[in-house]
Amino acid sequence: MKIPQYARYEYCYTKSCEFLEEFEIKAFPINVLEIVHQQKWGLVSYSEIMHKFHCDRKTVIRILGSSDGYTIWDGTNYSIAYNDDQKLGDRTRFTIMHEIGHIYLGHLLDFEATKLYRGSLTKRENRVLENEANAFARNVLSPVSMYLTLKNKSAINVARTFGITTTAAEARIDFINRDVELVRHLKLSEKIMLVYHRFMKKRKCIMCDAQFFQKYKYCPICGNKNSLQWGDGKMIYPKLETYEDGKLKECPICQNEETNIDGDHCIICGIPLVNICSNEECSHQVLPSNARYCPICGGETTFYRRGILKAWDYDEDNLPPESGFMNIPDTAMYIPDIDEELPFN
Structure with a gap:
């Protein structure tokens, strides 16, 4: 199967809804580490790689071909590596969910070009897959139904509520109208509202x-x-x-x-x-x-x-x-x- 010419946003949004439903997401910010642990995927930070192989961060980025994160499939399981550089801000949650997006969207299995090495992709192919993973991560970490119920929709509050950077929060705000239209077009309004209801109906006994x-x-x-x-x-x-x-x-x-x-x-x-x-x-x-x-x-x-x-x-x-x-x-x-x-x- 060949990588498509353009990002499949309808597919990404449908898969994000399936993900929210499958993992019964009801708490925000989402605990991405728990999801990785449940799936028994490998997870390692760039700092851990640096320590193990006695190299600097630039070397890790150069070898993996990514300044944010990278995922491999060894034929049996997935392993995610993420850049934990504090200078980048609180990007860990989005980076890991972005990499989960590559897994959940089938990027490492569906396309011949990605089965061996993602670094072999052309710039256009890489951009398509990156846009899809970004759309997936955005709509999982900050679902439309949850964003719309916020009283304070400033980028700072969106970032704090969903545990993402202000840059990612600004992207959520910029894409909200298109994402709302996709919900209506794909007739997913009822499913996406289940996320809101799961969140609002939570109760704990003290x-x-x-x-x-x-x-x-x-x-x-x-x-x-x-x-x-x-x-x-x-x-x-x-x-x-x-x-x-x-x-x-x-x-x-x-x-x-x-x-x-x-x-x-x-x-x-x-x-x-x-x-x-x-x-x-x-x-x-x-x-x-x-x-x-x-x-x-x-x-x-x-x-x-x-x-x-x-x-x-x-x-x-x-x-x-x-x-x-x-x-x-x-x-x-x-x-x-x-x-x-x-x-x-």
Whole structure:
């Protein structure tokens, strides 16, 4: 396949939406290092290369043929190198996402000219691929839906909000009208708005540090009332694997795997296979398999009451000898009301 004559901006924008959806981006600035780690790609800074091979930065730039970053495919995995020179400013996030763009857009696999060495490209070919990677990085790091909701759209605030340089922020501002038109033309408005909704619906519990994407009244993990506020939680409490209707795929007590049948109880040991609120007056239906409490009324769930789930702060290594579970107070700790006004400036 030959490198196209012009940058495929429609393709780049579609792929950026797919990327935001695939990685469920919901926090800004985006943690690009975490994405690289998840994909198990190699990542090295120019400084590390300089130290390993006892050379200066100019030599690294000359050998790699790039003053910003470079990506190679060795037939098995990708490896990204990026220029971490502090004189360049805070360019690391954009540089790495730019290189991810080369990967995600198929630049290193789709074109014969790039399979061996990107440095062999003509200036025109290189410019096309660089423009595509820039468009991808811009629309991932600062999606249209997120930019448009900013109250302060100055380059300085855009740079601070999305963790990019003021130069990259100015490019985002300059290209916003064209990117908006592309969203409409490609009929991606609904998908790109999902990024905004994921961001706005974030909730964290300040007691157990759980993270959610619904506005609950009670924390479904620790049961505290008024402990949920906007933001990113750090703790992810594992869920038991379920079918789409919320029924467990395997009984947690007897390990019976024949659960995709009529009824909500295990046919071997009789344990409930669907997690619901134990309060009969509560209208809430099926709950997540890791919920200890109902997020609507605060009542205990069937999984928690039957011992399938332990208390959120259960510590197996520090239990008193006479107890199988930690003693949890009958009443939830009081926490004053929290102002939930979102801090998106």
